[in-house]
Amino acid sequence: xxxxxxxxxxxxxxxxxxxxxxxxxxxxxxxxxxxxxxxxxxxxxxxxxxxxxxxxxxxxxxxxxxxxxxxxxxxxxxxxxxxxxxxxxxxxxxxxxxxxxxxxxxxxxxxxxxxxxxxxxxxxxxxxxxxxxxxxxxxxxxxxxxxxxxxxxxxxxxxxxxxxxxxxxxxxxxxxxxxxxxxxxxxxxxxxxxxxxxxxxxxxxxxxxxxxxxxxxxxxxxxxxxxxxxxxxxxxxxxxxxxxxxxxxxxxxxxxxxxxxxxxxxxxxxxxxxxxxxxxxxxxxxxxxxxxxxxxxxxxxxxxxxxxxxxxxxxxxxxxxxxxxxxxxxxxxxxxxxxxxxxxxxxxxxxxxxxxxx
Amino acid sequence: xxxxxxxxxxxxxxxxxxxxxxxxxxxxxxxxxxxxxxxxxxxxxxxxxxxxxxxxxxxxxxxxxxxxxxxxxxxxxxxxxxxxxxxxxxxxxxxxxxxxxxxxxxxxxxxxxxxxxxxxxxxxxxxxxxxxxxxxxxxxxxxxxxxxxxxxxxxxxxxxxxxxxxxxxxxxxxxxxxxxxxxxxxxxxxxxxxxxxxxxxxxxxxxxxxxxxxxxxxxxxxxxxxxxxxxxxxxxxxxxxxxxxxxxxxxxxxxxxxxxxxxxxxxxxxxxxxxxxxxxxxxxxxxxxxxxxxxxxxxxxxxxxxxxxxxxxxxxxxxxxxxxxxxxxxxxxxxxxxxxxxxxxxxxxxxxxxxxxx
Numbered sequence: 001x002x003x004x005x006x007x008x009x010x011x012x013x014x015x016x017x018x019x020x021x022x023x024x025x026x027x028x029x030x031x032x033x034x035x036x037x038x039x040x041x042x043x044x045x046x047x048x049x050x051x052x053x054x055x056x057x058x059x060x061x062x063x064x065x066x067x068x069x070x071x072x073x074x075x076x077x078x079x080x081x082x083x084x085x086x087x088x089x090x091x092x093x094x095x096x097x098x099x100x101x102x103x104x105x106x107x108x109x110x111x112x113x114x115x116x117x118x119x120x121x122x123x124x125x126x127x128x129x130x131x132x133x134x135x136x137x138x139x140x141x142x143x144x145x146x147x148x149x150x151x152x153x154x155x156x157x158x159x160x161x162x163x164x165x166x167x168x169x170x171x172x173x174x175x176x177x178x179x180x181x182x183x184x185x186x187x188x189x190x191x192x193x194x195x196x197x198x199x200x201x202x203x204x205x206x207x208x209x210x211x212x213x214x215x216x217x218x219x220x221x222x223x224x225x226x227x228x229x230x231x232x233x234x235x236x237x238x239x240x241x242x243x244x245x246x247x248x249x250x251x252x253x254x255x256x257x258x259x260x261x262x263x264x265x266x267x268x269x270x271x272x273x274x275x276x277x278x279x280x281x282x283x284x285x286x287x288x289x290x291x292x293x294x295x296x297x298x299x300x301x302x303x304x305x306x307x308x309x310x311x312x313x314x315x316x317x318x319x320x321x322x323x324x325x326x327x328x329x330x331x332x333x334x335x336x337x338x339x340x341x342x343x344x345x346x347x348x349x350x351x352x353x354x355x356x357x358x
Numbered sequence: 359x360x361x362x363x364x365x366x367x368x369x370x371x372x373x374x375x376x377x378x379x380x381x382x383x384x385x386x387x388x389x390x391x392x393x394x395x396x397x398x399x400x401x402x403x404x405x406x407x408x409x410x411x412x413x414x415x416x417x418x419x420x421x422x423x424x425x426x427x428x429x430x431x432x433x434x435x436x437x438x439x440x441x442x443x444x445x446x447x448x449x450x451x452x453x454x455x456x457x458x459x460x461x462x463x464x465x466x467x468x469x470x471x472x473x474x475x476x477x478x479x480x481x482x483x484x485x486x487x488x489x490x491x492x493x494x495x496x497x498x499x500x501x502x503x504x505x506x507x508x509x510x511x512x513x514x515x516x517x518x519x520x521x522x523x524x525x526x527x528x529x530x531x532x533x534x535x536x537x538x539x540x541x542x543x544x545x546x547x548x549x550x551x552x553x554x555x556x557x558x559x560x561x562x563x564x565x566x567x568x569x570x571x572x573x574x575x576x577x578x579x580x581x582x583x584x585x586x587x588x589x590x591x592x593x594x595x596x597x598x599x600x601x602x603x604x605x606x607x608x609x610x611x612x613x614x615x616x617x618x619x620x621x622x623x624x625x626x627x628x629x630x631x632x633x634x635x636x637x638x639x640x641x642x643x644x645x646x647x648x649x650x651x652x653x654x655x656x657x658x659x660x661x662x663x664x665x666x667x668x669x670x671x672x673x674x675x676x677x678x679x680x681x682x683x684x685x686x687x688x689x690x691x692x693x694x695x696x697x698x699x700x701x702x703x704x705x706x707x708x709x710x711x712x713x714x715x716x
Contacts, residue, residue, distance in 0.1 A: 034454035037532035061497035062531040096392040127535035137490035139419035173420040174395035177485035
């Protein structure tokens with residue numbers, strides 16, 4: 001922690017508050033920042049270690065943890081925002097945008113929230129796993145340009161909010177990083193519950209594949225004040241007897257899977273408010289466009305899922321950004337040119353649910 | 359950047375300066391923070407991309423970049439400190455210590471330096487490579503406990519400054535993360551020169567294997583104001599005709615290699631001051647202790663190398679921490695219980711070389 005001199009902390013906070021009234025941004029004053037590993041497993045050594053003849057099986061193996069970087073502004077709001085990235089991404093997802101502007105981490109720190117950025121197990125700074133992995137070193141960049149609804153490579157969608165200069169595209173493709181071992185939703189959810197034990201009651205903000213981890217974490221952890229999910233993909237859990245059939249799609253991933261869980265587990269998702277955001281370029285009806293049809297199905301399933309959560313007494317809402325007046329967003333609304341407006345929409349939701357209290 | 363209101367920035371800096379006089383630590387006020395990818399290569403697509411039949415060879419592949427997170431305090435000193443981790447580590451090396459105290463990032467931010475933390479290519483957040491990789495998922499933790507001179511597993515060295523509680527050891531083993539593709543010193547040095555183009559003239563602070571990358575970068579980049587190296591291992595470059603024979607060791611790595619470079623390249627290492635620090639538990643003469651003998655040879659070579667740099671008109675100094683009154687340090691002095699004293703020693707050196715000017 002930085003704070004040893006409380007007086008100067010308070011004095012500074014006052015100066016910042018004044019500045020914050022004058023303009024939307026001011027210098028950021030942190031009470032502290034740090035990083036740590038959360039959760040994970042240990043594979044114990046099978047035999048006594050001989051330091052002169054070191055053998056792998058004679059050594060413990062730590063791995064499958066999450067890696068967390070946290071920052072706390074002075075006079076922080078009560079509930080931290082805990083951010084979990086999506087497939088192929090890491091905590092960078094929430095930082096400086098591809099075109100070099102503030103990401104959600106800086107924006108919400110400036111708005112007084114503690115920000116926790118997570119690298120899920122077997123990704124980024126949490127690369128140490130207890131099982132082997134192999135990385136092909138082959139490109140899927142044009143594929144994800146389509147799957148992420150920036151457009152159909154190399155052409156951007158008409159009116160896209162994604163920055164289209166060469167350096168922004170270069171930065172974006174370099175913020176992808178591979179799994180160091182096989183993806184495992186339960187390994188990730190277990191680590192996330194440990195992250196939330198450290199944060200205390202918090203709002204979990206997920207993206208894409210992280211959405212499924214978030215719903216699972218939401219059933220396992222007692223530390224959630226709310227869940228915000230940007231463009232959740234697969235992993236919507238339905239209670240036994242209420243699950244729709246898998247949705248047919250023309251996507252490269254085939255039919256859209258539905259996850260089934262016991263009712264008692266599902267009902268834990270009714271303990272806190274949930275909001276789901278989707279961007280633009282999602283068709284209303286089935287299409288042969290493989291990427292857009294994937295998200296058509298995801299949105300359809302998200303609506304069915306939110307209805308189910310609400311039938312069970314929960315508070316889940318699905319918002320299409322175009323319906324809120326925000327057009328041109330891809331799969332990464334929080335990192336595109338209008339990301340301050342996207343953040344404003346989230347701030348309004350947090351305020352409405354009293355999740356921005358101090 | 360956070361600063362849009364310069365007045366509040368200045369007002370706040372003044373408040374902090376006052377606080378800083380009263381006590382050593384105050385809340386940290388940042389002018390800005392961000393992250394980006396630096397350098398790297400692109401393997402171009404070999405054919406036209408068909409979005410309905412995606413093939414890897416029809417897509418560009420970006421990889422082999424460094425990933426940088428930077429923070430700039432208000433009223434920052436002129437030269438940023440650019441930190442490069444060592445083998446098996448990533449930028450976390452410089453952050454919260456295994457026992458949960460401030461690492462060198464927070465310490466030197468509090469002391470007014472801009473801090474740039476680098477993940478080298480094919481490590482941590484810079485995991486995307488242009489070549490395949492495979493990760494064994496096997497343990498080398500007890501081996502590195504010895505190689506890092508914490509002791510001989512599971513016994514810590516007498517008087518070790520390394521925190522010895524179970525959670526600190528758990529945190530330490532989890533801050534290791536594997537290469538996502540083969541280690542390549544030149545790939546790393548090329549990326550580091552791009553990092554330094556973004557930082558402008560800076561002090562490069564390296565650790566262990568990063569030392570070799572640092573010397574190579576020091577020959578390739580014109581943006582170095584100085585180099586600080588904690589426990590550099592292999593990779594000392596000597597000019598043709600002045601290289602010692604490889605040093606014999608009883609280490610697991612065999613004889614200690616010597617790198618040979620053209621004199622004109624070597625002489626570029628004489629353009630700025632260099633300081634090298636080694637910790638405790640390094641014997642003065644050859645030993646059958648494989649880990650300690652490795653560092654005995656590294657220190658011996660470092661002294662020969664510094665003498666050579668100075669013969670060529672440079673300014674290189676090797677400091678053993680015990681000779682400076684700091685005892686009990688392992689391979690990670692900047693992260694151990696006395697890391698504030700280790701930082702004080704560096705602050706003194708930076709001040710002596712006028713590298714802490716504003």
